[in-house]
Amino acid sequence: MLSRVMPSNVEIKAKVSDLPHFSEMAAQLSQSEGTIIRQRDTFFNCSQGRLKLRDFMNGSGQLIFYERPDTDGPKLSRYSISPTNDPQSLRTVLSDALGIKGEVRKERRLFLVGQTRVHLDTVEGLGNYMELEVVMRPEQTVEEGQQVAEDLMEQLGVSKESLVTGAYMDLLLKGQEDA
Template sequence: MIEVEVKAKIENFQDMEKKLENIGALKSKKEFQEDIYFNSPIVDFANTDEALRIRTTRENESENIFITYKGPKIDSKSKTREEIEIAIEDSEKCSGIFQHLGFSMVRAVRKNRQYYKYENFEISLDDVEGLDPYMEIEIALDDGADYSDAQDKIFELFSKLGVDDGFERTSYLELLEKLY
């Protein structure tokens, strides 16, 4: 799967929620996410622009855990990249396996994420511990699909919502690493 994703800093969540409601975007779910990022013993993911994480999501009483690999970004305007994700049962055991194989834990990133659906876009308002408010808009495409049209439509939607600057290609992990 190719994840076409663009992220931008926003002023605040309340104004953006009103703008999303005005265009007909529908709230779909709200969840807490904890991402534990790892670095490889073979290559430095910071240099190769890859990511490996264990994500735990909590929505009401439900908990889901995933391992996610993100490949290097494939363009200069967005965070478009290959993403491979699988569900697992136990984050601590998985973390233990990674560490026994030489992977090192880098940092935890924690956020509350409110999801919206609009046409074929997934929009999230992200309240990340330690960062300003952000919004991400993404579209998932099949491997090998042309992503440039999807990317243009994402930027058009940002503009429709009054966001024409503040775009960020770096991950929340990288933004936090710069601060601390």
């Protein structure tokens, strides 16, 4: 069997309390107004990592598998992605085979700052969050990626107290348990 290195990124997620301010800072750093992307992520039961189908609500989507630790602060995420032109039928097949863990609907504003994807997300049922995804270059160490993320976090005014662990799906499921 051929082994391959999965692409990786260093990711930080945090709650955003001042949406206009964060949006303005991200726009300045990226020198753009950002791109709006509507997404519906369906998470499926799987034995390791996370498997989600991202539907862009325009007839296209991506099946994404990823693994990363549930800790706050910068963390390494390894992933693989397969594009699809029929997210609905793929959702049906995966739902029948694995069962659905849950669904996350969000409007994402994407800004690009150097090698980092800055996401400003409004998540149904959760509120406003930001994600930094430092897309790692093959020669970069995890520590270098973490430094890029921490520097950008500082430039965007994101406090360590606002950091969150886990995926939006986890936060939604936890909210249902607490209710």
